[in-house]
Amino acid sequence: MSFRAADLCILLRALSGDAVLSWRLFIHHLLSSPLPPSPPSIAALSSTLVRFAMLPHLHHLHLILLHLPNSLPCLLSFAYCAVRSHLFPFSFSLSLLQSLRPLPPPVHLYNILLESSLRSGHPEHVEIIYKDMIFAGVSPETYILNVMMRSLCDSGRLDEARMVFDKMHAKGCCPNVYSFGILVCGYCRAGLSCEGLEVVEGMGKFGLVPNLVIWNTLVSGFCREGRVGEAERVVEMMGMAGMVPNVVTFNARISALCKAGMVLEAYGIFKDMEDGGAELELPKPNKVTYDVMLDGFCKGGMVEEARALLDAIKSSEFSVDLVTYNIWLCGLVRNGRLLEAHSLLEEMAREGLEPNLYSYNIVIDGLCKEGMLFVARSVMSLMRSKGILPDIVTYSTLLHGYCTKWKVLRANMILEEMVKDGCFPNNVTCNILLQSLWKKGRTLEAEGLMQKMNEKGYGLDIVSCNIVLDGLCKNGELDKAMDIISGMWLHGSAALGELGNAFRGLVDNQNGGQKCVPDRITYSILINNLCKAGRMDEAKKKFIEMLAKKLAPDSVIYDTFVHAYCKCGKMTSAFKVLRDMEKKGCKPSTRTYNLLIWGLVNKHQMDQIHNLMNEMQIKGILPDVCTYNNLIQSLCEEGKMKEAALLLEEMSGKDIVANVYSFILLIKAFCKSGDFDSAEDLFQRALTTCGQKPSLYSLMCNEFCMSGKLSEAKELLQTAIDIGISVERFSYKFLIEELCKGDRLDDARSLLSLMIDRGCVFNPATFMPVIDALVERRDKTEADRLSELMMNMASRPEESNIGLAHPDNQSYAKIVSGSRYNENESHLKHLKQDSAPGSDWHNLLHRDDGGGIALKVLKRVQKGWGHGSVRHPQRWQLDLYDHSDDAG
Template sequence: MDKTTRKLIDGVLKNTNNPKLAWHLVKRVISSPSSSSSSSTQHLVTITTRILATAKMHNELHHLHNLLLSSHNYHIAHPSLISMVRVLAQLGHVDDAITHFKSLRAQFPSLSPSLPLYNLLLRSTLRHHRPGFVSWLYSDMLAARVAPQTYTFNLLIHSLCESRAFDHALQLFEKMPQKGCCPNEFTLGILVRGLCRAGLVKQALELVNNNNSCRIANRVVYNTLVSRFCREEMNNEAERLVERMNELGVLPDVVTFNSRISALCRAGKVMEASRIFRDMQMDAELGLPRPNVVTFNLMLKGFCKHGMMGDARGLVETMKKVGNFDSLECYNIWLMGLLRNGELLEARLVLDEMVAKGIEPNAYTYNIMMDGLCRNHMLSDARGLMDLMMRNGVYPDTVAYSTLLHGYCSRGKVFEAKSVLHEMIRNGCQPNTYTCNTLLHSLWKEGRTLEAEEMLQKMNEKCYQPDTVTCNIVVNGLCRNGELDKASEIVSEMWTNGPTSLDKGNSFASLINSIHNVSNCLPDGITYTTLINGLCKVGRLEEAKKKFIEMLAKNLRPDSVTYDTFIWSFCKQGKISSAFRVLKDMERNGCSKTLQTYNALILGLGSNNQIFEIYGLKDEMKEKGISPDICTYNNIITCLCEGGKAKDAISLLHEMLDKGISPNVSSFKILIKAFSKSSDFKVACELFEVALNICGRKEALYSLMFNELLAGGQLSEAKELFEVSLDRYLTLKNFMYKDLIARLCQDERLADANSLLYKLIDKGYGFDHASFMPVIDGLSKRGNKRQADELAKRMMELELEDRPVDRTYSNRKRVIPGKLLKDGGSDWQDIINRDAGSGIALKTLKRVQKGWGQGSISSLQPQQNDFLDYYDGSG
């Protein structure tokens, strides 16, 4: 290389950061006659091509190509152009490389490129996902009489696998010996990996078991198969393949065992995975590989995922002893396990331990913590954690903001969620479709339809592409609001493109249609199941059936939820035979019965009092390993009680407790009502005591028992229970206390009725003042006019005070009054117009009015209380 050329190359290299000047220098040299050698020109072109390609100066590259061709010296032009193509391919400019290569082949058809250049171009096209060029390159290679090598065939087979042309790939694999190339372990590995990724694992196994392939199959090939078998939950096949590896002398390594452990943990077979893990630790004499960090992490993840926290803690201690618990990944797995299992305090200690060890939490660590806090509704702590992130220099990403936003939405705190969204945008973190969908779903759930529509409009303005989930949220919201026709229109619009078939009044349909590429949001099974469920709930079964048929016509496979929707609907209408026909169709299409299926069928059979069939279903659930829930038991208890077999229902109560299923208020309500109906109040009261111990001392239980005692004529017991309820400051909304007072008066127990009234007053209760009237009537009939007048006076004083009924107590002190118990108020006209004792009531009121000088009766109407209206939310 002469000094002039050397200086030029140095000048070009010095101007690498100034590609325009470098190109100017090169252009002058190549354009002028030069005595430079072929090698020096080739070196200069290589440097120049790299500079121009990096600067994306495509026009200049094309100019350089033409300059080389115009030199009319193929000894310089041809190798220089090959260098140019090689550099472009190496830099990943595949389109430019192929363009220049095609031009080169057209200009110099008699000069064959080398095999390494073809291999380089093939490798580059595959790496940058341009499989379309492969076929042309291979054809040109054959035309140039360049014999491919095994490596070339490996690239071609890889390309065919990427294009899912497996038949052609297998044919090429078989023809390789005819082309003078023998497949090697890499060839087989490429084919096996491609088949496995496409889910054709059995075909891959057949290929490996072929006599010609068996001799070149190595551990990597077998590990690929084992891993795929495990992913497909074909664990038995994986075990047999591991045994075959041992027979062939291809000993499984730690990757093989890690694949098995990962698959078993994913399938919930953690104990089986633990056995393999233990063998790897203990049975060194068997030649098993020792577990590595990946093995430990897989087992830790498996224990945590399935709630085996004792085993997980023991494993963490072991990892610390052997020095395998010192990476950020280990801590992140452990943190996620603790938080997903509600161990919040321990998770906080682990986070402190990380920092003490010098392992800085990353964004993923904080996101794990954020998710755990939000799952446990500790939203203020989650908010504080985000502030801590920023103080530590870790800025929240879309996942962090979306997690916090979802946490607020899950608690119905839409205002706070919208604040998070605004903060997110303000801090330069762009929300994604998931973020918007989360808030949109919450707005629908809270019934804030206008805000949901505004949200959709903003998504459109900001060019957020709605997905199927977005449309499903809209469909679900419309169904919840009873706008089923609009929901149906949305589903139709998801299949088609254009607003012409839509009602202009359907703002949501128009809005959805106006959003870009809405036609790409194709309906899925959830879309149709949502719409079908909405139609079934309002009894539009025929329309629901049509949607089901449309779903099948669109090649959308219904799942158990879809079928359960129909089964529930038929069972609620008492159409049991129709429900069982749906069930047969469900099983015929490969959908298994779920807990919801059984609950619906039990409900339907119960309405027909088919107890024997119900127990048959219960036994079937046990055989299939489906555990009944509280809904299942309550349905069976209802059926037994309505069939006059309440005593049999009690055994179910014991069964529930034995299985760790806590009966709820509804469970006891059914039983107490049944025994009260048969006048077995002793058992009813015993059940009441049990209910208090299990469900807590809730007003619903006290009011239920009180009302049943009263209806059964057990006045003394009812009075006693009512007094206990007053002592506990329970609300009176569901207590039929007026009937108790009236019944006591009818039984000449005026003293008891009177004492109840004064107890209500003393306890600070506001109540329906019509309760006074039976007592006043009774006293007047007995001639106790003075006592009747005093009671009437007290009644009017309370009326003037306008006391609401429900009161909340804290530390036995009155805090805030609530709503009036009696619907529509308790004005005097209601009392005057009473049928029973109205004459005596009218005389009493006239006497009181004359004596007290209170003016007209209308002046005694309750006065408006602005504060109470505001507190109650009515203002």
């Protein structure tokens, strides 16, 4: 029995709930009817097979259709169902479209295939689809070209995306707002916001107006690049175009200012939004605005301001969610408020907001970095009690902490615990351990841990090999490192067998014959260490070998040579490297020019420095704060402090934020010349720009001390102590000695009392000048009291190092002094020996005799250790070609 085509279609639709019966009916029709199935019948059957994901039947149906006469209409119906289903791999879907030829496939099918490729994370398919369209004679629509541009932008191929954009007219298409938006977004994400702005300026030729999304993309792009001035100009252009900036625009501006260190300026915009929104027609802050501002305060070290903002969020219409609390946790940890961060976890739970895994990992990471591993373990126990299991980040953080402290046995225990919890280590974990141990030169322990990783099925990758090679270089085994690198080209990571049998067994068992060959980083490590060792000829040979191996050097490797030549004063060779770099198509970076300027500063060649600055401007290479710091240093060394100070204004005009070192150079130079008024003005400006940095206070205080301005030094030190700054960098003992010598005993005593009352951890020898002065005044009672205090401090080694207790929690001082400020170990050892029973220290602590014995002991203490371990005023020595901001 056969069916008419119309009847077959009706029956297939009726049987859409039974794919097997539908298929049998279709096969029966093919075998019994001379008429081919109609396109509607194929569409009905295909839809049923797709619904039940019957891929073998769909493949069979495709083969049947290919062999039917006049099958193009049926193939088209099948193609619509198959391509839209996303069941088939890309290659089959494309071949299905190709099977429709010579009939040009509908452009709609190509659109579906494009969207499917992008959704599945395969932007490389877009170009293949586009070429097939052209070959099939299908005219691309604007939509297709937009998708192609987006794909090219996503893969970083901006030049090709621009070519597609420029040829739209030739393809019979006209770019729309989305075309411009895609290209602008691509440029901005690539850090080329200026090119994005040029694209926007060309929209008028097509009668198009940028929408708010495009404007916000530009603002965000300039902000991410730190070009705050350009971002502000874009906001002005928005207003001129009749476009009102929304909260997204303002959030981008606030975020950029915070990242550039201009937190107070960001807060000014925030306050305008908060207080004058309606009057100034500004958008009101949303939850993102508050979170961005809170993050800015935290990263800028403005903890109290952040705390006040958090309280404001709690009292606002927005609730404090987990995102906000995690920002606050990060801020507390970053600013050393570890106990507060620890207690915040409990506070969150009390407020009904349970910390998540990320929250606990923030605190554990901060504790491990401070060496407070016992407390980190307690936090880990707390998270377990809340039903949150540690992940690989938690364990990796602890492993790194224990390895950094050389506690390899503990690290092994953590590794075993990790595996028992079902959290298996990966190559990243292995590399963390490896780097920590090789950094300390502990090759035997590294070997043991690598063996453990081997047992769990993890081998060495190129990152692991580079860590080992870097460790060898830093341990002075450059020749062995070079031999291993040569061997890696033949044997892969098995070349590490040169280090011993254990390594040979490890890599042979793991890599399965797959070679792990050197990469650019491998050669960068070797060349860098050869240059540091002064073996320039060998470094050049390795550079040539790298080129022969088809490994293109990057700016980092060229900069290594530039730095090495500048360091040894060979400026001609350094400039030859720069020119060779440009010939090879490797664009010099700002750092390259900073290195050259640093070398010229050391040679006092100001004319050439100005020539380099002009060259940077011509080539579009923007100077940064390091560039200007080098210029400031050069001018200060020539005694041109006024000209150097003007560079701060120039930096501000170019949206470059001066850092703490910019001000340190100028303050030091003005103090050296005796111009303390200018130095103090700069100091106040530095506090506004950089925040309450300890290095600024200690520099200014020490300069006052060196110049005999004891009152100013005392006032500044008191201010620093009041705001919770460590006295570690201050010449506090020298200041107290000088006050006592100048018959200002009361000032010295008040300063010492303040240090004691505020929980400062300082050298016990600081008591000596005051005790001596009291003895000379015959004030035996007070001298004995201070002696007791000194002896008590000296008998507690954990409090004998120079540091700071948090003003509100002296137990914090013990934690910090025990874990961070352990620099005077020999001094502590001496104190422990002196405080043993039967010693003079013991007699003094438990004496019942007169003050004579005490005085003799104190004199001996003063002579033996009272001066040697205390910081006296000294000039700062800075190497400013490259640096990071003071951590504060």
